[in-house]
Amino acid sequence: xxxxxxxxxxxxxxxxxxxxxxxxFQKKIELTRAVxxxxxxxxxxxxxxLKKDIVDHAARIGVQLVPDNIRLTSEDTQDRTxxxxxxxxxxxxxxxxxxxxxxxxxxxxxxxxxHQEVQAQKIKTIQVQSVAPHASIAPMLDVGD
Numbered sequence: 001x002x003x004x005x006x007x008x009x010x011x012x013x014x015x016x017x018x019x020x021x022x023x024x025f026q027k028k029i030e031l032t033r034a035v036x037x038x039x040x041x042x043x044x045x046x047x048x049x050l051k052k053d054i055v056d057h058a059a060r061i062g063v064q065l066v067p068d069n070i071r072l073t074s075e076d077t078q079d080r081t082x083x084x085x086x087x088x089x090x091x092x093x094x095x096x097x098x099x100x101x102x103x104x105x106x107x108x109x110x111x112x113x114x115h116q117e118v119q120a121q122k123i124k125t126i127q128v129q130s131v132a133p134h135a136s137i138a139p140m141l142d143v144g145d
Contacts (some may be wrong), residue, residue, distance in 0.1 A: 013110065016110060017109050017110050020108075020109045020110065021109055024107050024109065024114065024116070027061055027062060027063050027107070028116055028118060030061045031057075031058055031061065031063055031103065031105075031118050032118045032120065034054065034057040034058065034061075035054065035101045035103060035118050035119075035120045036120045036122075038050055038053060038054055038101060039099055039100075039101060039120055039121070039122050039124075040124070041053075042072050042073075042074050042099040042100075042101065042124075043074040043097060043099060043124070043126075047072055048067075050072060050101075051067040051070045051072070052067070054070055054101070054103065055067055055070070058103075058105070063105055063107070064105065065103060065105050066105075069103065069104040069105060070101065070102070070103050071100075071101070071102040071103075072099075072100075072101055073098075073099065073100045073101075073102075074097050074098075074099045074100075074124075075097060075098055076095075076096075076097055076098075077096050077097060077098040077123060078096075079096060079098065079123055080094060080096065080123075081123055084096075084125070089131065090131070091130065091131060092128050092129060092130050092131055093128070093129045093131055094125055094127070094128055094129075095125070095126045095127035095128075095129075096123050096124065096125055096126060097123070097124050097126050098121060098122075098123055098124075099121065099122060099123075099124050100119065100120065100121035100122075101119070101120050101121075102117065102118070102119045103117065103118045103119075104116070104117050105117075105118075
Protein backbone atom coordinates (compact mmCIF):
# COMPACT_ATOMS: atom_id res chain seq x y z
CA UNK A 1 0.00 0.00 0.00
CA UNK A 2 2.77 2.38 0.92
CA UNK A 3 4.72 1.57 -2.26
CA UNK A 4 1.59 2.22 -4.33
CA UNK A 5 1.21 5.68 -2.82
CA UNK A 6 4.89 6.49 -3.48
CA UNK A 7 4.61 5.31 -7.09
CA UNK A 8 1.40 7.29 -7.55
CA UNK A 9 3.03 10.41 -6.10
CA UNK A 10 6.02 9.98 -8.42
CA UNK A 11 3.74 9.58 -11.42
CA UNK A 12 1.86 12.75 -10.50
CA UNK A 13 5.13 14.67 -10.10
CA UNK A 14 6.37 13.34 -13.45
CA UNK A 15 3.10 14.40 -15.08
CA UNK A 16 3.32 17.89 -13.58
CA UNK A 17 6.95 18.23 -14.65
CA UNK A 18 6.07 17.09 -18.16
CA UNK A 19 3.18 19.54 -18.41
CA UNK A 20 5.37 22.41 -17.19
CA UNK A 21 8.11 21.42 -19.66
CA UNK A 22 5.62 21.49 -22.54
CA UNK A 23 4.45 24.98 -21.49
CA UNK A 24 8.09 26.09 -21.19
CA PHE A 25 8.88 24.90 -24.74
CA GLN A 26 5.73 26.56 -26.14
CA LYS A 27 6.73 29.87 -24.55
CA LYS A 28 10.26 29.50 -25.92
CA ILE A 29 8.92 28.95 -29.43
CA GLU A 30 6.62 31.98 -29.16
CA LEU A 31 9.46 34.12 -27.80
CA THR A 32 11.72 32.97 -30.64
CA ARG A 33 9.10 34.06 -33.18
CA ALA A 34 8.77 37.43 -31.46
CA VAL A 35 12.54 37.94 -31.48
CA UNK A 36 12.73 37.01 -35.17
CA UNK A 37 10.10 39.63 -36.04
CA UNK A 38 12.21 42.30 -34.32
CA UNK A 39 15.37 41.44 -36.31
CA UNK A 40 14.37 43.76 -39.13
CA UNK A 41 14.36 46.73 -36.71
CA UNK A 42 17.88 46.19 -35.32
CA UNK A 43 20.01 49.11 -36.42
CA UNK A 44 17.01 51.21 -37.46
CA UNK A 45 15.24 51.71 -34.13
CA UNK A 46 16.78 52.83 -30.84
CA UNK A 47 18.05 49.96 -28.69
CA UNK A 48 15.91 50.97 -25.71
CA UNK A 49 12.75 50.89 -27.83
CA LEU A 50 13.57 47.45 -29.26
CA LYS A 51 14.31 46.04 -25.81
CA LYS A 52 11.06 47.47 -24.45
CA ASP A 53 9.10 45.93 -27.33
CA ILE A 54 10.68 42.52 -26.72
CA VAL A 55 10.05 42.74 -22.96
CA ASP A 56 6.41 43.73 -23.58
CA HIS A 57 5.86 40.88 -26.04
CA ALA A 58 7.45 38.41 -23.62
CA ALA A 59 5.18 39.64 -20.82
CA ARG A 60 2.13 38.96 -23.00
CA ILE A 61 3.15 35.31 -23.36
CA GLY A 62 4.04 34.96 -19.68
CA VAL A 63 7.84 35.27 -19.76
CA GLN A 64 9.49 37.77 -17.44
CA LEU A 65 12.49 39.45 -19.09
CA VAL A 66 14.98 41.97 -17.84
CA PRO A 67 16.18 44.43 -20.51
CA ASP A 68 19.79 43.88 -19.38
CA ASN A 69 19.46 40.23 -20.50
CA ILE A 70 18.70 41.22 -24.10
CA ARG A 71 21.71 41.61 -26.37
CA LEU A 72 21.36 43.31 -29.77
CA THR A 73 24.25 43.27 -32.23
CA SER A 74 24.74 44.65 -35.70
CA GLU A 75 28.07 44.08 -37.43
CA ASP A 76 29.39 44.41 -40.96
CA THR A 77 29.75 41.12 -42.82
CA GLN A 78 31.02 39.84 -46.12
CA ASP A 79 28.43 37.04 -46.05
CA ARG A 80 25.95 37.06 -48.90
CA THR A 81 22.60 35.44 -49.46
CA UNK A 82 22.39 33.03 -52.39
CA UNK A 83 20.67 35.54 -54.74
CA UNK A 84 23.26 38.16 -53.82
CA UNK A 85 26.09 35.76 -54.68
CA UNK A 86 24.54 35.27 -58.12
CA UNK A 87 24.28 39.02 -58.75
CA UNK A 88 27.44 40.22 -56.98
CA UNK A 89 29.82 41.92 -59.40
CA UNK A 90 27.55 41.41 -62.41
CA UNK A 91 24.56 43.59 -61.62
CA UNK A 92 25.07 45.05 -58.15
CA UNK A 93 27.34 45.39 -55.14
CA UNK A 94 25.83 44.72 -51.72
CA UNK A 95 26.67 46.01 -48.27
CA UNK A 96 25.33 43.69 -45.59
CA UNK A 97 25.13 43.56 -41.83
CA UNK A 98 24.61 40.53 -39.64
CA UNK A 99 22.01 41.48 -37.05
CA UNK A 100 21.28 39.31 -34.05
CA UNK A 101 19.22 39.30 -30.90
CA UNK A 102 19.98 37.07 -27.93
CA UNK A 103 17.63 36.85 -24.95
CA UNK A 104 18.40 35.09 -21.65
CA UNK A 105 15.69 34.29 -19.14
CA UNK A 106 14.86 31.79 -16.42
CA UNK A 107 11.82 29.64 -15.86
CA UNK A 108 11.11 26.85 -13.42
CA UNK A 109 9.92 23.27 -13.54
CA UNK A 110 8.64 22.03 -10.17
CA UNK A 111 10.47 24.90 -8.50
CA UNK A 112 13.81 24.05 -10.15
CA UNK A 113 15.27 26.99 -12.05
CA UNK A 114 15.93 26.33 -15.74
CA HIS A 115 17.94 28.89 -17.72
CA GLN A 116 16.85 29.45 -21.31
CA GLU A 117 18.33 31.40 -24.19
CA VAL A 118 16.69 32.44 -27.44
CA GLN A 119 18.82 33.61 -30.35
CA ALA A 120 17.97 34.82 -33.81
CA GLN A 121 20.11 36.31 -36.54
CA LYS A 122 19.89 37.28 -40.17
CA ILE A 123 21.83 39.02 -42.88
CA LYS A 124 20.33 42.42 -43.59
CA THR A 125 21.09 44.34 -46.78
CA ILE A 126 22.04 47.91 -45.96
CA GLN A 127 23.02 49.25 -49.36
CA VAL A 128 22.79 48.13 -52.98
CA GLN A 129 24.86 49.80 -55.68
CA SER A 130 24.29 49.04 -59.33
CA VAL A 131 27.25 48.04 -61.46
CA ALA A 132 27.68 48.64 -65.18
CA PRO A 133 26.87 45.37 -66.95
CA HIS A 134 29.70 43.27 -68.31
CA ALA A 135 30.35 43.66 -72.04
CA SER A 136 29.12 40.13 -72.75
CA ILE A 137 25.78 40.82 -71.04
CA ALA A 138 25.14 44.35 -72.39
CA PRO A 139 23.74 43.20 -75.81
CA MET A 140 21.18 40.99 -74.06
CA LEU A 141 19.94 43.96 -72.04
CA ASP A 142 19.26 46.12 -75.13
CA VAL A 143 15.56 45.71 -75.86
CA GLY A 144 15.03 48.87 -77.94
CA ASP A 145 16.00 47.28 -81.28
